[in-house]
Amino acid sequence: MKMKIVLNKDSMQIEKEQDVVPFxxxxxxxxxxxGMGVVNQTKLITAASELVRNMLKYGGGGMVLIxxxxxxxxxxxxxxxxxxxxxxxxxxxxxxxxxSSGKSLGIGLPGTKRLVNEFDIKSAxxxxxxxxxxxxxNG
Amino acid sequence: xxxxxxxxMGHFLLVTIQIDLYDRLATNxxxxxxxxxxxxxxxxxxxxxxxxxxxxxxxGRILGNIGSMSKIMDAETVVVGMQPxxxxxxxxxxxxxxxxxxxxxxxxxxxxxxxxxxxxEGELIDEDEDSAE
Numbered sequence: 622m623k624m625k626i627v628l629n630k631d632s633m634q635i636e637k638e639q640d641v642v643p644f645x646x647x648x649x650x651x652x653x654x655x656g657m658g659v660v661n662q663t664k665l666i667t668a669a670s671e672l673v674r675n676m677l678k679y680g681g682g683g684m685v686l687i688x689x690x691x692x693x694x695x696x697x698x699x700x701x702x703x704x705x706x707x708x709x710x711x712x713x714x715x716x717x718x719x720x721s722s723g724k725s726l727g728i729g730l731p732g733t734k735r736l737v738n739e740f741d742i743k744s745a746x747x748x749x750x751x752x753x754x755x756x757x758x759n760g
Numbered sequence: 761x762x763x764x765x766x767x768x769m770g771h772f773l774l775v776t777i778q779i780d781l782y783d784r785l786a787t788n789x790x791x792x793x794x795x796x797x798x799x800x801x802x803x804x805x806x807x808x809x810x811x812x813x814x815x816x817x818x819x820g821r822i823l824g825n826i827g828s829m830s831k832i833m834d835a836e837t838v839v840v841g842m843q844p845x846x847x848x849x850x851x852x853x854x855x856x857x858x859x860x861x862x863x864x865x866x867x868x869x870x871x872x873x874x875x876x877x878x879x880x881e882g883e884l885i886d887e888d889e890d891s892a893e
Contacts, residue, residue: 638783645780645814663814663845667853670816729817732853 628696629654629689636682641673648687648700655689655696657758665698665756668736671729672702672752680704680750690755697738697757705749712742764789766796771803772873773835778811786822793826797833804873805830808866810841820855827860836876838862840869 629651633644648669652662669685676683683704690699709715716730734740739755762785767774773796775789793805805826809815815823827837840863842850850857861876863869 642780642782649813660845660848663843663849664852667814667816667849670814670818671853674816674818732817732855735852735854736849 623693625690625692625699627688627690631687633685633687634682635673635676635685638677640682641670641677644673644685645670648698651687651689651698652756655698655758657698657756661756661758661760664736665700668733668754668756669700671733672700672754675729675752676702676704676706676750679709680706683749695757695759697755697760699753699755701751701753703749703751708746708748708750709742709744710746712744716742763792766792768796768800768802771801771877772870773797773800773802773805774808775806776808776811780813781819781822783818786819790822790825790829794829794833797830797835802835803877805835805837806866806869806873807837807839808841808869809839809846810843810865812846813843815842815846815850815855817853817855820850820857823860824858831859836861836873838869838872838876840864840866 631647633640633647635641635644645666648666649662652665657665673685681704683702683706686701686703688699690697716734730742737754737756738760741753742750744750764775764777764785773793775793781789796802797805807823807826812819823839830837838861839857842862861872863872
C-alpha cells in the first residue's frame with residue numbers, strides 16, 4: 622500500500638459565514654499550486670463549500686485542515702473538517718440521496734461525495750463530526 | 761452593507777455577479793430583486809454569473825428562489841454565462857436549477873427574455889413613458 626505524504630498544510634478556523642469565501646480562496650490556492658485543472662478545482666471547491674456550510678449550520682463552526690498530499694506519483698488536496706457539534710445520529714441515512722435534516726436541498730453529503738475521490742466521515746453523538754475528503758490532481 | 765447592484769434596462773433588470781457571494785450578500789440580492797420587480801414592474805430578470813467560479817447548493821437555491829419568486833410576480837428569469845466547469849460540477853452534485861432558464865451569454869439571454877415576453881411587449885412599450893419615479 623502506498624503512503625500518503627503531506628507536502629504542505631494549513632488550518633483555518635471557521636466561525637461565521639464570512640469565513641466561507643476566504644476559506645474557498647485558500648483551497649483554490651492549494652489546488653492551483655499542485656497544478657489541478659479547472660474542472661477538478663471547481664469540484665473540489667464546491668465540495669469544500671458544501672462541507673464548510675454543513676459545519677457552520679450543524680456543528681456551529683469548527684476547524685478545517687488543508688493539506689497538499691502525495692501518494693506515489695499522484696498529488697492531491699486533502700481537506701479535514703472537524704466540528705464539536707451534536708454529531709450525526711445515523712450516518713448511513715445522512716449519506717442517502719434526498720435526505721436532509723435541515724432546510725437545504727438534501728443533496729449535501731451524497732452530492733459532495735460524488736465530487737471527490739475519497740470521502741470519509743466519522744461522528745460521535747455529543748462530541749462532533751469529522752469529514753475528510755481527497756481530490757487527486759488527475760482524479 | 762455590501763450589495764450587488766441591480767440595473768434597470770427597459771422592462772428588464774440586469775444583475776452581474778462579479779464576486780464570490782457570501783450568504784448574506786446572496787440572500788440580500790434575492791430580496792432586493794423581488795422588491796425591484798415589484799417596484800419597477802419589470803418583465804424579466806437577467807443574471808450574469810460568468811464571474812462566479814463556483815455555484816454550490818446554497819447559491820443554486822438562491823438562483824432557483826429568484827426564478828420562482830419572479831415568476832409569481834410575473835417576471836421571467838434567465839441565468840447566463842455559466843462556466844463549463846460550474847455546469848459539470850452542478851450536475852454531478854445533483855443540482856438541476858429547476859425553474860430557471862439559462863442562456864450561453866448576455867446577448868442570447870436578452871433574446872430569450874424578449875422571446876418569452878414577446879407577446880405583451882408592444883403594449884408595454886407604450887406605457888413606458890409614465891413609469892418614471
